[in-house]
Amino acid sequence: MAELEPLRRFYLKSNENGLKIYPTDTVSTFDEFAIDELIKGVINKSWIPNDLENVAALAQHYGVMTRLLDWTFNFNVAFYFAAVNALNNICDTGASDKSMVIWALNYDELSRSSVNKSLKFVIPPYIDNPNLKAQKGILSYWKSDPINEEDMYKKRIDRTPLNEILQDNYSGDEIALYKIEMPISEAYKLLTFVNTNGYTTASLFPGYNGVASECNESEMINRARHILGQ
Template identity: 35%
Template sequence: MGENNVKEIKCSSVEDFIHKISYNGELYGLRSNKYIYRGESSDEYKLIPSALREQNHEDLVNLVKTYFPTFKYKNDNSESFQMVAEYISLHLFYMYCDYRGLHIPNTNDFRHKLIGKVNIDDILYNKSTWLPSEYIEIAGLAQHYGVYTRLLDWSRNINVALYFAVSGLMNFDESEKPENIVLWVLNTTVLNTVEKDHDGIILSIPEYAGNPNLCAQKGVFSLYSIKSYYKTDHAEFFDNNDKIVKPLDEIIKEEINSGNEEPILYKILIPTPQNYELYNYLCNEGYDASLIFPGFEGTSKTLKENLYWSNQKQKNKQ
């Protein structure tokens, strides 16, 4: 339907990318408030949210077995099982945050079930889509602190996205570093924002007040919302068949007919920095860990990252 919806751009070097994205460069037009950005430290990573990634599936299975042992299922890879696992994750996150007096969005399905019996079947039966709109705020908060959800993190600031792409390289051994890092750029003007429940790709900007990290990172979430057939006429298919997992770029290609001549999503490949040049570029722009993670944590991370890239510079001189 929309092969032209996604455009891949390969830069020949870090310097080539910086030139293209800077003022009067051919990619400078992508620095606009109609775009949001996501940085990945490897071109092998797919745009699949954490709750749907294969490597996290066993954790979700064990979560359901531990906290909802009476749940009967035929296929632990089905959409219905996935909904139950995600609901339990969010319910537990909400419950523990509330118990410790942390500020969380008021969500009736969780607020009214902090004590007493929780009948997940009754709760999920009434959902027309997954995630429902009333869960997105709490899911965004949970996602930000490592809970598996079906949200994808984006930023309204291009340099924040580049920072995450560059900082993630510290997690690779030298021999395993990818060929490219990736900057994803998404045009928001053809997508819906959260107003009511509907399926498809929707965007949500969480409240920044009270969350200094999220504010500093100018976070945005995307959600590919699916129709829920939990306990309906289609329940047998929903229960027995494997859930459908697709990267966001494939969904955009296959399901969106925008009528726009320009792409909806850009995939910009940047050769993996072997030196400090891209990190130095970001620091000169004022974007390092001390900005991205306000407080003592960010300051400590900045010292570690400065040392890492200083060592990289020395290695390349040898």
């Protein structure tokens, strides 16, 4: 219910405003006030329904809360987001002695292992979204088992992080998930590295918004450099 309502609103409002939205029978056949009927239609199915995956991926990309995790096929993109978030954290807290973490998922191995029945990957059509195309985005989620209507209000939200889920469910010979940790003080050097490779705010968010955001970020970056003494 917590996930379905925001997705339903996102779908209906996008369609109402003439925005391109992926077809889905899960929400499109119900009017705005039919949430009870909608819940009955999905309660006995695994979540997320296949026909709602691309809608959920698009909603997640624009800030709607879902269970999806954002990944990228391009390590430069991952480094960019790690560095920018770290520099923001330095400005907010003034702390330069923490660490930043980058997770690397063994996509090929997990796609062919036994966990692929539960660990699902969503690669939205890049042609419809220049941001996703620039960021080489891919999303993942752990599929929920169906529950019956009597238990729907008793079941608690499972917030177990993916690394712990894989530890309990993956038994392959290869490493499934890598944790790369580095000092937050290296954030500016990391951002400089990816910028040199052509990965900037303007290039990863194509359009005027990306250019404006990059211009506005310069003050934040200079403040972080001052704190770091770089």
